[in-house]
Amino acid sequence: RPLRGQERHACQEKCSIIIRRRILGLRRRNGGKKRGRGGLRERGRKRANFFDEYQLEGVAPDANEICLEVTPENLSRALRTSQNAKCVKIKLTKKHCPCLTLVAELPTLSSVSRVVTHDIPVDVIPRRLWHDFKEPSMPDFDVSIYLPPLKTMKNVVDRMKNLSNFLVMEANLNGEMNLKIETDLVSVTTHFKDLGNPPWGDDGSPGRSQSRDPEVMAHTRVDIRKLQQFLMGQQVNPSKAMCNIVHKRIIHLILLHEDVSLQYFIPAVA
Numbered sequence: 001r002p003l004r005g006q007e008r009h010a011c012q013e014k015c016s017i018i019i020r021r022r023i024l025g026l027r028r029r030n031g032g033k034k035r036g037r038g039g040l041r042e043r044g045r046k047r048a049n050f051f052d053e054y055q056l057e058g059v060a061p062d063a064n065e066i067c068l069e070v071t072p073e074n075l076s077r078a079l080r081t082s083q084n085a086k087c088v089k090i091k092l093t094k095k096h097c098p099c100l101t102l103v104a105e106l107p108t109l110s111s112v113s114r115v116v117t118h119d120i121p122v123d124v125i126p127r128r129l130w131h132d133f134k135e136p137s138m139p140d141f142d143v144s145i146y147l148p149p150l151k152t153m154k155n156v157v158d159r160m161k162n163l164s165n166f167l168v169m170e171a172n173l174n175g176e177m178n179l180k181i182e183t184d185l186v187s188v189t190t191h192f193k194d195l196g197n198p199p200w201g202d203d204g205s206p207g208r209s210q211s212r213d214p215e216v217m218a219h220t221r222v223d224i225r226k227l228q229q230f231l232m233g234q235q236v237n238p239s240k241a242m243c244n245i246v247h248k249r250i251i252h253l254i255l256l257h258e259d260v261s262l263q264y265f266i267p268a269v270a
Helices: 005-012 072-081 127-133 150-161 224-232
Strands: 015-019 023-029 040-046 066-070 087-094 098-106 114-121 143-146 166-171 177-182 187-192 218-223 240-246 250-257 260-267
Touching: 066 072, 066 098, 066 127, 072 098, 072 114, 150 177, 150 187, 150 224, 166 224, 166 240, 218 224, 218 240, 218 250, 218 260, 224 260
Parallel strands: none
Antiparallel strands: 015 023, 015 066, 023 040, 040 260, 087 098, 098 114, 143 240, 166 177, 166 218, 177 187, 240 250, 250 260
């Protein structure tokens, strides 16, 4: 059937692949077309724990990385057909255009090997734009707190979305977090207690929170749809999920699962 407008737009959205010597990162910006607007997802994985063989040759010794943009659906479709493969090779190639080429050796009952090749068109991001794709730094947060079970949090946010387009997320250093919506007709608050606060060390964020009153809440008002997108997109049960709140400015969400980290930034709205 023909694609509707929203479906066509979703298929055309692109994510970035950042290939570095030690890290393979996937990044996606939500919202406007200009760089830096809307939410930002970044998923990083240590290459040594994921690939048996890993070779990288950047444009120069002092710029040993490659930045690409790809349509996520094209990459996902190729990986789905390769999920039962005995081995998969991924390499950057030059065909009719720059491509990520996936070569999958599939299992077979005979002595004849079966190999499937996918050529996925990509855009090579020029070096002058690499500063837009640096690994996000830890914000100077006011409160950092562990999140409740994501499924529970998603159920709460889904119900609140029917009442308002905006949500206030607040937390303190006593392990308490509230999700609130307020309209002219209704005010709803969901309370979470005993969540705990991450023990950031000297190499963590600068210590604005260290001298903070543990009872005082830091809060940020955000677009509820962006928080819902974050909760809908999680396919793994992370070993740790935490939230850093910069008062009235930004929410920084972090998921950790084995050697994979995912960060999501949601800016405040007035």
